[in-house]
Amino acid sequence: MPMKSLSFFAILSLLALTLPSAIASDPSPLQDFCVGVNTPADGVFVNGKFCKDPKLATADDFFFTGLDKPRVATNAVGTNVTPVFADNLPGLNTLGIAFARVDYAVNGLIPPHTHPRASEFLIVQEGTLLAGFVSSDQDGNRLFAKTLNKGDLIVFPKGLIHYHANVGRVPAVAFTSFNSQNPGLITVANTVFGSNPPINPDILARAFQLNRRKIMDLQAIF
Structure with a gap:
């Protein structure tokens, strides 16, 4: 080879x-997290x-x-x-x-x-x-x-x-x-700006030192 x-x-x-x-x-x-469900009769988790x-x-x-x-x-x-x-x-x-x-x-x-x-x-x-x-x-x-x-x-x-x-x-x-x-996997932008429901934009505006409108624009993208 x-x-x-x-x-x-x-x-x-x-x-x-x-x-x-x-x-x-x-x-x-x-x-x-793990939400408990009924396990199969012959299964081992x-x-x-x-x-x-x-x-x-x-x-x-x-x-x-x-x-x-x-x-x-x-x-x-x-x-x-x-x-x-x-x-x-x-x-x-x-x-x-x-x-x-x-x-x-x-x-x-x-x-x-x-x-x-x-x-x-x-x-x-x-x-x-x-x-x-x-x-x-x-x-x-x-x-x-x-x-x-x-x-x-x-x-x-x-x-x-x-x-x-x-x-x-x-x-x-x-x-x-x-x-x-x-x-x-935690993607930063998706997590911060794309959460469901959205994080209060006033909180993010203070955290990122941006105006509220910019935060809302980013949330709309993600």
Whole structure:
């Protein structure tokens, strides 16, 4: 096999290295809340899922294909995320790990967000990304940012706000890995300006030092 700077299989090998830390992370609470319902007569509820009888498990429960296929980035921010979580790879349940492929259009981005239950690392397969995270108030809200090219990776600590954006002239591809089977996702703009029902705009106006009309305009967008 000819040598390449970073093959698709090398990427998957690097992602697998997160497994030891994944074991150390879960089991934490894997959902924001859990409303009790009547359980199936023959079901066992473990880490947010009912478990199949292990005698009925097959190799397909632990198999996912197609991560090498490009996706069209058509959402509002120019990205397309292909998750590989326990919802679409049942064998991941209780293993404390999850993956995703991210396709970026030119100027596409994953906006500032946080994963409340997982650290994340991102590795670039194609293109050039600008990625960074911001430390907590206690640490002075410092920005840690790097420009990443093919073969580069960056780690986002658990719970900290982070982002990544395509700053190159062509589409980009990256792979991410999480040390939780359900890392959670809180997108800052959607949460603050798109809550249901909306946060009182006077509260947000004082918090962001903006006038009430600007806050209401932002709420209308999100």
